[in-house]
Amino acid sequence: MSIYFYDLVPVYRRIVLISALLYAGYQDYKTREIDDKTWVYPSIILAPLTFFEVYNRTPTYLQIYLFSLFLGLLIAILTLKLKLTGEADAIAFAFISLFEPPGYHIITLFPLGSVIILSLVPTLLYTCYNLYWNLKHGSFAGYEAGSLVKALAMLTMRYISRREYEEKSYMYIPSTQKQGHKLTIELSPMIPEKVENPGLDEFWAVTLAPYVFFLSIGYLIYTILLLTF
Incomplete structure (x- = not known):
């Protein structure tokens, strides 16, 4: 039972994460503004799921997650400070970095980097x-x-x-x-x-390009790619 639940945690997390990003992307596309609740409410669900997923891995994995999170937050802060992105874009960077733990495949080692690259398609x-x-x-x-x-x-x-x-x-x-x-x-x-x-x-x-919308599509492509390996 516990093994079954553990296997489903990443599925639940990604469903919530992709739903939040797509809704945020829709708001960004329509008005170029995103309601703070769009980030806050999903975070309440995603935080325990992500914690459970990371906590039940090895100590080495925790270091990988924290390094990936650090890089993601650094990108969010620098791009915002340099005015290369807007506030909503920086929040989306942090959101993905926090709630999409890395994996051991080259595509998943730094999830935000992969999502940014895939967002180049839209x-x-x-x-x-x-x-x-x-x-x-x-x-x-x-x-x-x-x-x-x-x-x-x-x-x-x-x-x-x-x-x-x-x-x-x-x-x-x-x-x-x-x-x-x-x-x-x-x-x-x-x-x-x-x-x-x-x-x-x-x-x-x-x-003013709806970049959060592009990121949501990038994350959708990222999720589809994960299903192939």
């Missing part, structure tokens, strides 16, 4: 959609921008109307800058600060 699809949108709607008429800036804008931004921005301001940050009669595009590897509409009918804007 990220790439999102980038392709941006490119499709901009090929259809984009314009650099009147802009002073080099080839590299234009290429990055086509992949990471969208050329939107004022109406689109007003309806979905939560997912856009204008990157068009007016300098007299000149128009330029501001690029930054960090999450830009919220700025006002540049006063144009159409302009380039950074799309």
Whole structure:
């Protein structure tokens, strides 16, 4: 009975974890905001399950888990401090690191790292959609921008109307800058600060990608891969 229960603990944990991540990803996709309860309530269930799973392994395994957790929290803190991710993304990093114990396979040795890599799949699809949108709607008429800036804008931004921005301001940050009669595009590897509409009918804007949504898909792929070995 106890062996049967022990075997099911990882299953229960992953069901709760993936449900929480998918729900958080849905919120992120719809509004770019995630309710704190989305993290808190599942944590109440996940904490004892994870503790039971780790506690019943060897002392050496505990060290592996703590090292994996340390790396995950370090990534969460550094990316947040450097403004490479938002607060919700950093929380998702910590959430996965805390409640997805590592395994001995190369894919599972550092779960967060694998999930981040696998999240590149939906990220790439999102980038392709941006490119499709901009090929259809984009314009650099009147802009002073080099080839590299234009290429990055086509992949990471969208050329939107004022109406689109007003309806979905939560997912856009204008990157068009007016300098007299000149128009330029501001690029930054960090999450830009919220700025006002540049006063144009159409302009380039950074799309605040729903990265928690991408992470949830990455974790789903990760879980499916675990079933193959």
